[in-house]
Amino acid sequence: MKRHGRSRKYLWVILAIVLLALPSTSGFAADKFPSKQITFVVPWAPGGRTDIVARLIAPIYEKILGQPVVVVNKPGATGYVGLKSVAMARPDGYTLGIASTTFILSQYTGESKIRWEEFKWIGQFYSTAYGIWVNSESPWKTIEELIDYARKNPGKLKHGNSGHGALQHLLAEGLSKDLGIKMTQISYKGDGPMTVALGSKEVDVVTAPLVSARALMEAGMIRALAMASDKRSPNLPDVPTLKERGINFTGEVFEGLGAPKDTPDETIAILENALEKARKDPGLGEALKKLDVVLEFRNHKDYTAYIDQQDKRYHELLKVVGLIK
Amino acid sequence: MDLLHGLTYAFSVTFQLNNLLFAFVGCVIGTLVGVLPGIGPVAAISLLLPTTFRGDVVSGLIMLAGIFYGTQYGGSTTSILVNIPGEAASVVTCLDGYQMARKGRAGPALGMAAFASFIAGTFSIILLTLVAPPLAKLGLYFGSPEFAAMAVLGLTLLTSLSSGSMVKALMMATAGLIVGAVGVDPGMGTPRFTFGIYELEDGVGLAPAAMGLFGIAEVLANLEESLEGERTTLVEKVKGLLPNLQDWKDSAIAIIQGTFTGFFIGVIPGGNSIIASISSYALQKRISKHPEKMGTGAIEGVAAPEAANNAATGGAFIPLLTLGIPTSPVMALLLGAFMIHGIVPGPLLIRNNPDLFWGLIFSMYVGNIMLLILNLPLIGMWVKVLKIPYKILFPLILLFCLIGAYTLNNSPVEVGVMVFFGFVGFLMKKFDYEPALFILALVMGPILEESLRRSLALSGGNLMIFLHRPIALSILLFSFLLLVSLPITRMIRKRSELTSQER
Numbered sequence: 001m002k003r004h005g006r007s008r009k010y011l012w013v014i015l016a017i018v019l020l021a022l023p024s025t026s027g028f029a030a031d032k033f034p035s036k037q038i039t040f041v042v043p044w045a046p047g048g049r050t051d052i053v054a055r056l057i058a059p060i061y062e063k064i065l066g067q068p069v070v071v072v073n074k075p076g077a078t079g080y081v082g083l084k085s086v087a088m089a090r091p092d093g094y095t096l097g098i099a100s101t102t103f104i105l106s107q108y109t110g111e112s113k114i115r116w117e118e119f120k121w122i123g124q125f126y127s128t129a130y131g132i133w134v135n136s137e138s139p140w141k142t143i144e145e146l147i148d149y150a151r152k153n154p155g156k157l158k159h160g161n162s163g164h165g166a167l168q169h170l171l172a173e174g175l176s177k178d179l180g181i182k183m184t185q186i187s188y189k190g191d192g193p194m195t196v197a198l199g200s201k202e203v204d205v206v207t208a209p210l211v212s213a214r215a216l217m218e219a220g221m222i223r224a225l226a227m228a229s230d231k232r233s234p235n236l237p238d239v240p241t242l243k244e245r246g247i248n249f250t251g252e253v254f255e256g257l258g259a260p261k262d263t264p265d266e267t268i269a270i271l272e273n274a275l276e277k278a279r280k281d282p283g284l285g286e287a288l289k290k291l292d293v294v295l296e297f298r299n300h301k302d303y304t305a306y307i308d309q310q311d312k313r314y315h316e317l318l319k320v321v322g323l324i325k
Numbered sequence: 326m327d328l329l330h331g332l333t334y335a336f337s338v339t340f341q342l343n344n345l346l347f348a349f350v351g352c353v354i355g356t357l358v359g360v361l362p363g364i365g366p367v368a369a370i371s372l373l374l375p376t377t378f379r380g381d382v383v384s385g386l387i388m389l390a391g392i393f394y395g396t397q398y399g400g401s402t403t404s405i406l407v408n409i410p411g412e413a414a415s416v417v418t419c420l421d422g423y424q425m426a427r428k429g430r431a432g433p434a435l436g437m438a439a440f441a442s443f444i445a446g447t448f449s450i451i452l453l454t455l456v457a458p459p460l461a462k463l464g465l466y467f468g469s470p471e472f473a474a475m476a477v478l479g480l481t482l483l484t485s486l487s488s489g490s491m492v493k494a495l496m497m498a499t500a501g502l503i504v505g506a507v508g509v510d511p512g513m514g515t516p517r518f519t520f521g522i523y524e525l526e527d528g529v530g531l532a533p534a535a536m537g538l539f540g541i542a543e544v545l546a547n548l549e550e551s552l553e554g555e556r557t558t559l560v561e562k563v564k565g566l567l568p569n570l571q572d573w574k575d576s577a578i579a580i581i582q583g584t585f586t587g588f589f590i591g592v593i594p595g596g597n598s599i600i601a602s603i604s605s606y607a608l609q610k611r612i613s614k615h616p617e618k619m620g621t622g623a624i625e626g627v628a629a630p631e632a633a634n635n636a637a638t639g640g641a642f643i644p645l646l647t648l649g650i651p652t653s654p655v656m657a658l659l660l661g662a663f664m665i666h667g668i669v670p671g672p673l674l675i676r677n678n679p680d681l682f683w684g685l686i687f688s689m690y691v692g693n694i695m696l697l698i699l700n701l702p703l704i705g706m707w708v709k710v711l712k713i714p715y716k717i718l719f720p721l722i723l724l725f726c727l728i729g730a731y732t733l734n735n736s737p738v739e740v741g742v743m744v745f746f747g748f749v750g751f752l753m754k755k756f757d758y759e760p761a762l763f764i765l766a767l768v769m770g771p772i773l774e775e776s777l778r779r780s781l782a783l784s785g786g787n788l789m790i791f792l793h794r795p796i797a798l799s800i801l802l803f804s805f806l807l808l809v810s811l812p813i814t815r816m817i818r819k820r821s822e823l824t825s826q827e828r
Contacts, residue, residue, distance in 0.1 A: 048661070
């Protein structure tokens with residue numbers, strides 16, 4: 001009996017300590033922002049482009065803001081899981097999410113009910129353009145030749161995309177509609193297998209950003225026929241843009257930082273300034289250049305306007321190509 | 326750069342002190358990660374990825390590779406000791422390894438796992454060094470029909486893994502296929518069986534399901550047993566710390582077979598250490614002199630899959646280094662690490678960055694030696710863990726599993742999945758259903774579906790595509806032969822028993 005009594009006393013002591021400790025974890029951050037750790041939520045598994053960029057920017061952000069910045073991966077449901085957790089987080093500026101064009105698409109194609117208006121967008125990290133790639137041993141040396149072939153052989157051209165309803169799929173379909181051609185879409189899980197399939201000639205053409213295609217391009221196995229951007233890519237100076245060839249179509253993926261909708265404007269302004277400073281860091285510029293992403297920065301106002309515009313564009317495009325009703 | 330040149334160059338790179346240090350750190354972290362259930366190489370490598378940004382790229386990649394290798398060694402430790410696969414490829418090691426531990430032979434099991442891993446790992450690196458470029462091209466011949474054929478082969482081999490009733494085995498495999506369908510339809514993008522739970526859109530996680538079916542279920546079963554009996558520890562007596570001569574004799578063929586099977590599967594895009602360990606185990610059962618012993622604690626059942634999963638690791642580097650094709654999530658991470666440093670792996674890697682290529686390869690030799698030296702003395706310590714009173718051990722096991730399941734993706738849903746499968750697994754144990762088959766079908770099913778549907782999309786709906794592709798066709802024929810050989814050999818055996826009885 002006595003033994004029971006003693007261990008029960010200990011139990012209360014431990015319980016008391018735990019209860020006392022709990023409130024202090026919520027942070028007495030009543031002082032200047034930021035005064036404790038900031039979290040970047042990456043809604044993808046580690047190792048992907050979003051993750052790598054986030055991990056490159058985090059330490060620089062940390063230096064500027066003077067607080068630890070931690071990258072956390074919350075993958076699932078094409079980015080929905082991670083972004084939902086950010087939208088529902090406390091709007092105190094300590095939980096930030098990274099969203100890209102894919103997020104815009106998933107508003108309509110997935111079952112996620114989360115809208116871009118539920119975030120306050122701090123700023124854009126980068127944008128990277130997509131190119132149209134074919135196997136090096138294929139007979140098409142220019143984009144016109146490819147389109148010509150597609151026109152004469154509807155449905156015969158196999159286009160590999162990185163996921164049904166994902167950006168590559170959508171862009172290829174949009175382009176097809178504009179050009180009046182028909183390609184057969186073959187879906188892969190992600191840029192990697194898709195590009196490999198082009199290398200092994202399983203598909204005839206893919207739409208991919210340079211970073212995904214670089215390895216096989218340098219090996220001489222695939223080549224780019226055109227870029228779907230406004231200007232030529234500095235890494236591919238010999239590849240024309242679609243615009244140069246009279247095709248008014250651009251497709252690019254962008255990525256940026258967002259916070260829950262109710263985050264106060266002053267906090268957003270601090271985060272935005274830090275992002276602008278981080279973008280000027282030369283080390284970051286070098287690293288991102290190696291990844292073939294263009295460090296295009298847009299501030300809070302411009303980014304929000306840009307997202308609105310992209311949202312309308314892609315919503316329309318999804319309807320036009322028949323991916324949604 | 327010819328081979329000798331390359332090797333001497335590699336020597337000079339690897340034996341720099343800081344590279345050795347990084348290799349060692351990687352191995353230690355990897356072993357720890359492998360031992361802790363749930364935290365797999367993907368999580369560990371991604372956490373440490375940023376630390377490689379600032380330093381020298383060769384050292385950083387050597388460390389990451391060390392982590393990858395280390396996890397293969399560490400994963401088998403928990404499989405053997407407490408029937409929890411430290412990471413997915415160690416599931417098969419649970420089958421015989423844990424049984425050996427229960428019989429008090431955890432030491433030899435751990436030792437053989439370490440030795441088999443070492444021999445296979447080293448050998449696969451030798452193979453890698455010799456045949457990297459030509460083998461890399463092989464990867465390009467593997468398209469969707471070949472992946473589908475491989476998945477069919479894998480599913481066929483599954484049936485060889487069962488030691489009990491065939492009907493129950495097939496039921497488990499079918500259940501695995503069904504649960505594998507949970508997620509998003511690969512061709513149409515619509516969710517299936519997710520019941521509105523968004524986290525399930527990526528499917529039922531392999532790690533939480535395995536941890537539940539194997540680990541939690543085992544704890545529940547043991548608890549039930551201790552309620553009835555008097556057992557306070559998991560194992561009564563521990564016999565020996567290292568494999569004896571008989572063990573080596575029994576395992577020799579298993580190791581050789583595991584090495585080749587594992588390496589070959591690792592090289593093929595889409596092949597990974599899970600498939601390698603399954604195939605090796607199944608193959609071993611076919612060629613073993615005592616197949617009925619496998620599943621009850623035969624040391625060859627530990628040696629074969631352990632050799633295979635380490636050999637597959639070596640093989641998996643080939644597509645990455647020579648073509649820039651990552652064949653698994655870990656390889657994708659390593660690819661990311663390369664790219665951050667502006668290095669593009671591919672056919673030009675050997676020419677442009679010979680120090681990286683050869684340094685990395687050679688560090689793997691060294692890493693394997695380090696891991697063997699690290700793991701052998703630890704066996705004595707691990708075996709003592711089994712002697713901890715179960716009432717203290719089992720809460721710790723549960724704790725590690727819960728933490729592990731959460732840290733996978735920072736998601737409570739995965740913890741829920743694990744607990745769910747824990748209860749299901751307990752019931753399965755009571756009624757003699759084998760969880761290994763479920764897990765393996767869970768992995769293979771989606772691969773088969775995706776590749777098959779894509780193959781049909783490519784051919785315009787025509788199944789004849791399989792007849793037109795020689796590699797896919799031969800794999801399918803082989804699977805068919807395997808499938809029919811089982812009942813035929815049984816018939817032959819029965820016949821010869823009858824005729825010998827008549828005499």
